[in-house]
Amino acid sequence: MSQKHPQMPKSYDPQAVEASWYARWEEAGIFGADARSPKPKYSMALPPPNVTGELHMGHALQGALYDMWARYRRMTGYEVLWLPGTDHAAISTQNVIERQLADEGTTKEELGRDRFNERVEAWYASVGATIMEQFKELGASLDFSRLRFTMDPGYVRAVRTAFVRFWEKGWLYRGPRIVNWCPRCLSAISDLEVEWQVHHDTLYYIRYPIEEVPGQGVLIATVRPETMLADTGVAVHPDDPRYRHMVGKHAILPLVGRRLPIVADEVVNREFGTGALKVTPGHDAVDWEIGERHGLELISAMHLDGRMDVPDLPAYDGLPSLAVRELVVRDLEAGAFLLKTEPYTHEVGHCDRCDSIIEPLISEQWFLKMGPMAERAIAASQRGQVRWHAQRYERTYLDWLRGIRDWNVSRQLWLGHRIPTYTCANGHQFASIDEPDHCPECASATLEQDPDVLDTWFSSALWPFATLGWPDDTEDLRTFYPTDLNATAREIINLWVSRMIMTGLEFMGAVPFSEVAIHSVVQTADGKRMSKSKGNAIDPREIIRRYGADALRAWGASVAMSSQDVRFDESRIEGFKRFANKLWNATRLVVDKLGEDSLAVPAPDADLDLVDRWILSRLQRTIEGARRGIEDFAPQVAINGIYDFAWHDFCDWYLEAIKPRLRDGDPAARAVSLHVLDVLFRLLHPFMPFVTEELWHRLPGDRDFVMRQPWPAGDSRFSDPDAEARVDKLIALVEEIRRARQAAAAPSRGGRLKLEQPWEPGSAALAADLAAVALVEELAAQGIALTEVAARVEFPALGVEPDTQTATRERLLRELQRSQAKLADEDFVAKAPQSVVDRERQRAADVKEALERLDGARVP
RNA sequence: GGGCGGCUAGCUCAGAGGGAGAGCGCUUGCUUCACACGCAAGAGGUCGCUGGUUCGAAACCAGCGCCGCCCACCA
Numbered sequence: 001m002s003q004k005h006p007q008m009p010k011s012y013d014p015q016a017v018e019a020s021w022y023a024r025w026e027e028a029g030i031f032g033a034d035a036r037s038p039k040p041k042y043s044m045a046l047p048p049p050n051v052t053g054e055l056h057m058g059h060a061l062q063g064a065l066y067d068m069w070a071r072y073r074r075m076t077g078y079e080v081l082w083l084p085g086t087d088h089a090a091i092s093t094q095n096v097i098e099r100q101l102a103d104e105g106t107t108k109e110e111l112g113r114d115r116f117n118e119r120v121e122a123w124y125a126s127v128g129a130t131i132m133e134q135f136k137e138l139g140a141s142l143d144f145s146r147l148r149f150t151m152d153p154g155y156v157r158a159v160r161t162a163f164v165r166f167w168e169k170g171w172l173y174r175g176p177r178i179v180n181w182c183p184r185c186l187s188a189i190s191d192l193e194v195e196w197q198v199h200h201d202t203l204y205y206i207r208y209p210i211e212e213v214p215g216q217g218v219l220i221a222t223v224r225p226e227t228m229l230a231d232t233g234v235a236v237h238p239d240d241p242r243y244r245h246m247v248g249k250h251a252i253l254p255l256v257g258r259r260l261p262i263v264a265d266e267v268v269n270r271e272f273g274t275g276a277l278k279v280t281p282g283h284d285a286v287d288w289e290i291g292e293r294h295g296l297e298l299i300s301a302m303h304l305d306g307r308m309d310v311p312d313l314p315a316y317d318g319l320p321s322l323a324v325r326e327l328v329v330r331d332l333e334a335g336a337f338l339l340k341t342e343p344y345t346h347e348v349g350h351c352d353r354c355d356s357i358i359e360p361l362i363s364e365q366w367f368l369k370m371g372p373m374a375e376r377a378i379a380a381s382q383r384g385q386v387r388w389h390a391q392r393y394e395r396t397y398l399d400w401l402r403g404i405r406d407w408n409v410s411r412q413l414w415l416g417h418r419i420p421t422y423t424c425a426n427g428h429q430f431a432s433i434d435e436p437d438h439c440p441e442c443a444s445a446t447l448e449q450d451p452d453v454l455d456t457w458f459s460s461a462l463w464p465f466a467t468l469g470w471p472d473d474t475e476d477l478r479t480f481y482p483t484d485l486n487a488t489a490r491e492i493i494n495l496w497v498s499r500m501i502m503t504g505l506e507f508m509g510a511v512p513f514s515e516v517a518i519h520s521v522v523q524t525a526d527g528k529r530m531s532k533s534k535g536n537a538i539d540p541r542e543i544i545r546r547y548g549a550d551a552l553r554a555w556g557a558s559v560a561m562s563s564q565d566v567r568f569d570e571s572r573i574e575g576f577k578r579f580a581n582k583l584w585n586a587t588r589l590v591v592d593k594l595g596e597d598s599l600a601v602p603a604p605d606a607d608l609d610l611v612d613r614w615i616l617s618r619l620q621r622t623i624e625g626a627r628r629g630i631e632d633f634a635p636q637v638a639i640n641g642i643y644d645f646a647w648h649d650f651c652d653w654y655l656e657a658i659k660p661r662l663r664d665g666d667p668a669a670r671a672v673s674l675h676v677l678d679v680l681f682r683l684l685h686p687f688m689p690f691v692t693e694e695l696w697h698r699l700p701g702d703r704d705f706v707m708r709q710p711w712p713a714g715d716s717r718f719s720d721p722d723a724e725a726r727v728d729k730l731i732a733l734v735e736e737i738r739r740a741r742q743a744a745a746a747p748s749r750g751g752r753l754k755l756e757q758p759w760e761p762g763s764a765a766l767a768a769d770l771a772a773v774a775l776v777e778e779l780a781a782q783g784i785a786l787t788e789v790a791a792r793v794e795f796p797a798l799g800v801e802p803d804t805q806t807a808t809r810e811r812l813l814r815e816l817q818r819s820q821a822k823l824a825d826e827d828f829v830a831k832a833p834q835s836v837v838d839r840e841r842q843r844a845a846d847v848k849e850a851l852e853r854l855d856g857a858r859v860p
Numbered sequence: 861g862g863g864c865g866g867c868u869a870g871c872u873c874a875g876a877g878g879g880a881g882a883g884c885g886c887u888u889g890c891u892u893c894a895c896a897c898g899c900a901a902g903a904g905g906u907c908g909c910u911g912g913u914u915c916g917a918a919a920c921c922a923g924c925g926c927c928g929c930c931c932a933c934c935a
Contacts, residue, residue: 011897196934203935222935235935267933277935286933347934392864396930399863403932490864490930525872527928558883562874564865565928569872571884578883578897585895592894636874640882655894663893735901742901748890772892818879827915836878836916843879 008698012584014548018690022136030705031141033081035479042078043480044070045464046142047488048150050089051127052096053532055134057522057568058489060540064556065487065519067140071686072630075711081480082141083467085148086128090416090456091185091353097123108414120415137541139549139689148467150459158466159459160420160433162507167431171369178288179363179408180349183306184356187412188365190455191405192495194358196347203344204329205274207337208234208251211259218251221273223344225332226325228253229310230301231260233279235290238264240275254337255328263294282362300362366410366419373502374401380511386501389517389633393490400494409455416453423448461499464512482510487517517633519560523567538568550688551576557635557687579643580691586651587695590673593662594700599671604717610762612672613723615654618645619676623714626683639687646680653731657766674699679712730763733788737771740784743804746795752776754783756790787812787850805854812851819844
């Protein structure tokens with residue numbers, strides 16, 4: 001035994017080695033990217049987690065995927081940059097801090113802006129550090145020397161620069177518009193941040209009298225009667241015969257008395273309700289547009305906190321909107337305006353960050369014109385500059401781009417990137433990258449900055465290049481932009497991915513990445529959405545503590561790209577922990593049997609034993625499958641193939657087969673088993689970096705980190721179909737003997753095997769050994785006939801050989817029948833490809849032969 | 861309303877035109893000198909339903925049914 005590896009414990013303990021390997025990797029600086037390296041570059045920017053809390057399973061899955069690609073690319077000759085960072089997540093973080101303050105019995109207003117900012121800074125520092133620690137526990141090979149945060153001074157400049165460039169293009173405009181308003185966040189949010197939830201409400205049918213025709217009225221249907229206080233019109237479809245005569249007349253708004261012009265507009269759905277629509281431009285997006293088209297008055301009847309703002313109607317003024325709804329309904333009923341109600345199920349917008357019901361209302365906001373950028377993004381996509389995996393997701397993105405609307409980029413928050421526009425004492429408004437000290441138009445030094453901040457996604461949209469130093473022309477930016485890959489969950493395809501593509505084209509003139517991988521979303525074991533507020537989220541650190549990071553990662557690789565949702569399944573993670581333990585013990589076995597001599601890597605043309613050639617051929621096939629899996633964005637193919645090879649081919653059969661040779665110090669067995677481990681650890685390293693690193697260093701010789709080794713290139717000359725076929729036969733024979741033994745309830749070892757016809761002597765001896773029987777010339781009794789080769793077997797301690805082969809005979813007969821029926825079908829023989837017909841004939845012949853062996857007679 | 865995905869063993873999931881697979885669980889037998897985080901043997905499936913295409917369909921097409929996701933001017 002080598003003194004370098006005195007003793008390996010009986011089982012692998014991930015906890016004992018993972019942290020120290022990570023520290024060694026970091027210390028050696030092997031994750032740092034060298035912009036001046038002559039190697040081809042491969043770069044990825046980690047999707048910056050929100051600094052709102054700790055990482056969840058989705059992050060872990062994503063991190064495992066990214067790290068798999070990062071390590072694979074390094075091992076296949078690339079200079080890899082995988083850049084880490086975090087996102088300030090303005091609205092979410094502000095909510096988190098506000099909740100904390102509420103728990104402490106205070107508010108941000110009481111605290112004041114400065115102390116609030118201190119709280120935020122402290123939060124960012126502590127949570128940001130925790131997040132990076134979690135990535136380290138996962139084994140993520142991030143280049144921490146390039147860690148970025150979306151509120152870094154440099155990043156702030158990038159954001160301001162982007163804003164000013166848009167400003168200079170004339171794409172930014174500010175004005176009162178109907179927006180999605182969160183009355184709890186006290187901020188506008190974009191269309192994409194509205195989460196629609198099903199509500200069971202009531203549809204109210206309300207009669208609005210017609211001014212010009214006494215006694216007549218128009219019946220409208222609404223779920224929000226309280227908003228009628230701000231009605232300024234009634235709309236009907238222009239082609240609706242029921243209402244054509246009313247167009248141009250006026251309705252009188254009940255409870256208020258306002259005159260409402262009756263207008264005709266195409267958007268009115270004649271099928272819905274009564275076909276007549278009350279128009280409330282101040283509190284409904286559709287109505288706002290109708291109002292614009294027909295010049296209707298715009299009335300705002302709500303305060304920003306959701307209370308009604310109707311000073312002329314003191315009965316309702318200042319009350320929450322839902323309370324006013326009840327009062328309005330009561331009063332309508334009293335005035336005989338309410339004709340009927342019916343239950344109504346529909347979707348209501350909620351704030352995706354705090355779940356409050358969104359109030360559409362009028363507010364002054366900054367909008368960014370999106371049309372020109374969207375067109376360029378669509379064109380880039382059509383030129384194939386961005387490839388999506390799975391491809392179908394490209395459509396999600398294109399559909400959104402094609403129907404794109406201007407982006408409300410302003411938010412009324414305390415936290416975030418302040419909008420860099422200023423107004424001077426003389427009313428001149430301008431945008432500035434740097435903090436200005438005077439107005440460029442009139443030199444006034446009295447400047448007021450816009451109080452609003454930018455949508456967090458505005459800064460996120462710049463991530464692939466702002467992290468590399470943009471707007472400066474840095475070496476990193478020149479070297480690593482465009483990046484190669486972005487992997488993300490499908491729910492932020494439009495929020496994030498599409499916007500990165502648009503800004504990348506706009507500011508860098510090139511798409512920010514050429515590949516987009518959409519990975520699956522981790523659900524709870526019972527298929528629910530994991531969320532911390534529901535308390536059903538799983539902490540990846542808990543999983544790592546119990547099963548090791550490698551097990552979590554391997555599970556991630558096996559599910560991330562294979563479906564759109566994946567239920568969290570601890571048993572599969574545990575399976576990969578056992579796999580790590582299996583690798584540990586296989587290594588323990590092999591290393592223990594190696595001598596002090598150095599062993600040559602087996603050559604493809606060496607004169608090797610059948611099983612040696614077989615395992616090398618299987619290894620070759622595994623390498624090819626793993627490479628294809630990784631390159632084709634199907635990591636599950638790679639990890640499953642490696643698992644299957646390592647456990648079932650290598651451990652179950654190869655190591656069992658060569659144990660005697662290892663004991664005897666057979667150089668070929670030593671060299672081949674060592675070689676397989678060597679290749680296996682390199683193959684598997686991108687998926688399970690810790691255990692492979694640990695075991696790699698337990699192999700003989702001075703060894704550098706696995707990640708600095710080449711990922712196995714394979715050599716097609718190791719491919720040996722003949723050896724594979726012969727070992728398949730050998731395995732089938734061993735399994736048949738074991739089955740017979742079990743069926744005969746014979747002891748687990750012992751018994752005799754007699755060949756009835758000559759068979760490869762080496763294979764026969766090995767098969768006998770693996771099946772724990774002795775190879776003999778004569779049996780004591782008749783024995784049990786086998787089907788895989790012409791042979792009979794008998795087991796000790798049995799009076800009469802039991803009939804263990806009836807079931808086999810029946811199965812073979814069924815197969816023969818099916819096969820013969822197929823071959824008797826003229827259409828099949830005539831139309832199926834020759835190779836398929838040939839294979840069927842071969843099958844029939846094999847089954848016939850097996851039956852003849854069983855019965856010792858010719859089968860017709 | 862539009863689009864997309866899923867429905868395969870008890871559970872979680874692979875498989876994408878030529879004999880149904882894995883992990884876990886289950887049954888039986890093994891303290892075999894790498895591993896009981898293991899070894900060996902086994903049970904278990906009209907591949908959601910109905911039609912169609914094909915010599916041949918779990919896979920391709922159409923329709924339907926659940927479950928989920930995304931998008932939509934969603935009164």
